[in-house]
Amino acid sequence: MLHLHHCVSARSFRPLWMLEELQLPYQLHMLPFPPRALARSFLELNPLGTVPLLTQGDVRMTESAAMCQYLAATHPDAGLDVPPNDPAYGAYLNWLHMSDATLTFPQTLVLRYGRFEPAERQQPQVVVDYTRWFLARLRAVEAAVAQSEYLCAGRFTAADVAVGYALLLAQHLGLAPQFGPATQAYWQRLQARPGYQRAMAAQLRAAVEQGVPTTPAPDTRP
Numbered sequence: 001m002l003h004l005h006h007c008v009s010a011r012s013f014r015p016l017w018m019l020e021e022l023q024l025p026y027q028l029h030m031l032p033f034p035p036r037a038l039a040r041s042f043l044e045l046n047p048l049g050t051v052p053l054l055t056q057g058d059v060r061m062t063e064s065a066a067m068c069q070y071l072a073a074t075h076p077d078a079g080l081d082v083p084p085n086d087p088a089y090g091a092y093l094n095w096l097h098m099s100d101a102t103l104t105f106p107q108t109l110v111l112r113y114g115r116f117e118p119a120e121r122q123q124p125q126v127v128v129d130y131t132r133w134f135l136a137r138l139r140a141v142e143a144a145v146a147q148s149e150y151l152c153a154g155r156f157t158a159a160d161v162a163v164g165y166a167l168l169l170a171q172h173l174g175l176a177p178q179f180g181p182a183t184q185a186y187w188q189r190l191q192a193r194p195g196y197q198r199a200m201a202a203q204l205r206a207a208v209e210q211g212v213p214t215t216p217a218p219d220t221r222p
């Protein structure tokens with residue numbers, strides 16, 4: 001059985017979306033954000049205190065983009081993987097890594113210094129600079145989806161899930177109106193997917209059932 005520890009709309013949405021695209025059985029363990037402060041017992045499972053945590057037997061993973069790759073590769077018949085013998089393999093890996101290292105990272109600074117820190121520690125200049133950084137890096141997505149419906153391999157893959165989460169986070173930050181036209185259309189296509197919609201519904205249902213708030217606590221730093 002796959003077990004996913006998740007906070008609403010955190011990076012753990014990536015593997016949740018993958019699980020719903022693949023329609024696999026899984027158990028979703030909801031945590032308040034940040035678990036490090038609000039669910040201390042989680043530190044016994046993941047000393048980093050971060051989500052996602054994905055476990056399956058002896059497999060234990062804490063990186064969301066790697067989970068997308070893992071779930072796609074272990075269920076190749078679903079067609080979300082790009083294997084090493086595919087000419088798009090390099091592009092696929094590049095998008096998977098870019099999704100977190102290049103696209104999500106600057107957004108966490110915007111979140112932290114614009115929203116989560118107490119007022120006296122907020123840094124408006126950091127918010128402006130890293131918003132600009134994110135939007136500049138997003139030009140790579142704009143160029144790719146201006147030419148093709150999906151990022152690589154001419155079809156929807158785990159790379160679209162990983163990068164799609166960066167667009168979801170940007171939407172939460174109010175940045176979606178600044179997406180280029182091709183990125184806007186791509187983001188609409190991703191949100192229209194039944195797998196995306198099932199993942200959204202699953203996290204809200206589980207949050208209510210497990211008594212977890214659907215928004216982060218104020219003054220909590222990522």
Ligand SMILES: N[C@@H](CCC(=O)N[C@@H](CS)C(=O)NCC(=O)O)C(=O)O
Nearest residue numbers: 010011034036050051062063064222
């Ligand atoms: N690179 C990791 C980052 C994991 C991460 O930092 N997750 C955030 C939520 S999006 C978290 O759990 N923050 C809580 C904390 O830092 O205490 C990934 O992609 O999964």
